[in-house]
Amino acid sequence: MLRVAVVGAGPAGIYASDLLIKSGEEVSIDLYERMPAPFGLIRYGVAPDHPRIKGIITSLHNVMNKPQIRLLANIDVGNDISVEEMREYYDAIIFSTGATGDRPLPIPGGEHSQGAGEFVGFYDGNPDFERSWDLSAEKVAVVGVGNVALDIARILAKTADELHKTEIPDNVYEALNTNQAKEIHVFGRRGPAQAKFSPLELKELDHSDTIEVIVNPEDIDYDDASIQSRHDSKSQDLVCQTLEGYAMRDPKGAPHKLFIHFFETPVEVLADNGNVTGLVTERTQLDGTGNVHGTGEFTTWDVQAVYHAVGYRSDAVAGVPFDERKHVISNDGGHVVDDEGNIVPGLYATGWIKRGPVGLIGNTKSDAKETTGMLLDDWRNGKLAPANNRDVLELLEAKHIDYATWDGWYQLDKAERALGEAEGRERKKIVEWDEMLTHSRAK
Structure with missing residues (x-):
């Protein structure tokens, strides 16, 4: 054997x-x-x-x-x-x-940004991570154009009550109830054809009545390599089509604005006594190969928190x-x-x-x-x-x-489902490590 x-x-x-x-x-x-x-x-x-x-x-x-x-x-x-x-x-x-660890954001002031993994660990009830989260920022930047960046932006843009029907534990719901975010800005250094979103994830952003997805029409740009990328990948083409739709439509008037910015490279996180006061980006331009170069045009964005979703470690x-x-x-x-x-x-x-x-x-x-x-x-x-x-x-x-053991998982699963059922939802996740083990050993 x-x-x-x-x-x-x-x-x-x-x-x-x-x-x-x-x-x-x-x-x-x-x-x-x-x-x-x-x-x-x-x-x-x-x-x-x-x-x-x-x-x-x-x-x-x-x-x-x-x-x-x-x-x-x-x-x-x-x-x-x-x-x-x-x-x-x-x-x-x-x-x-x-x-589960976060790669750092390698720019001046990057140490003042918050890692995607840390925030995901918080809202997913991972016992290794923080139980509370400062959500006082009204304007937030998210660096990265992958699905994790979209998850973070969407969680920040939704209301706590929208998420309460899921399996989030009480501490996450209570924190999200304090969320002050009204504008979330997602930044990518290249263009729509290089974004790493999944088509379905990108479309799901617009399913909430509280979220207005906004794309600047000037950010819809393709060079020869980008056009080829769309031709070679149906998934990438669908991403581009969805982004084009966001750029062309009329506003729907939702209270939370979720901006997706392309051709903006973060170059510095601004902070005062450890508190984020802004994000500086440099405008980029496609070079024909799908890559970009800087244009020397800089913008300072008024944000009070920066999250980076630039890769796990x-x-x-x-x-x-x-x-x-x-x-x-x-x-x-x-x-x-x-x-x-x-x-x-x-x-x-x-x-x-x-x-x-x-x-x-x-x-x-x-x-x-x-x-x-x-x-x-x-x-x-x-x-x-x-x-x-x-x-x-x-x-x-x-x-x-x-x-x-696996039998212990069945016991923990049963306990989480019972907690959720009491509130009319499928499950409520148990966060504390010792409490998880206690339920695992229940007979």
């Missing part, structure tokens, strides 16, 4: 586990998770008003129900248990720990080679490799910890297929050192590690 540990119970780890089960090999998988609850990015990285994407949990749940998988949650691999200790119990270990796992420049586990596409590029037998990586925080769920599936393909080839060709025949639970109990 092939015995595998998968570290990280988000989509990447669960998809990898599913592929191993479907491989035809007899396999046993322990799925480790640092949090008390599984599902990673889907639980703690997707905006609460995206039920369609949250529905992915249903398919992940079906995989987790398979008898070949055992969830071992509330375990911090690298601290509670070392990778070397784990290698005695498994033929292979796959790391799928994702990315993964953290190293103790005992595993890590590329500090790219913020990923060093790998050759699946195998973990050392500083000299040599394969570390039995160790693999998949998902954002392997390739960086880019792509959608579909990319994660193909990523897992590549990694598990390498692992299975190594197993079938006798390249993996066999594990011992003992159960890792012996080690966990000897180390007094207080782990949670």
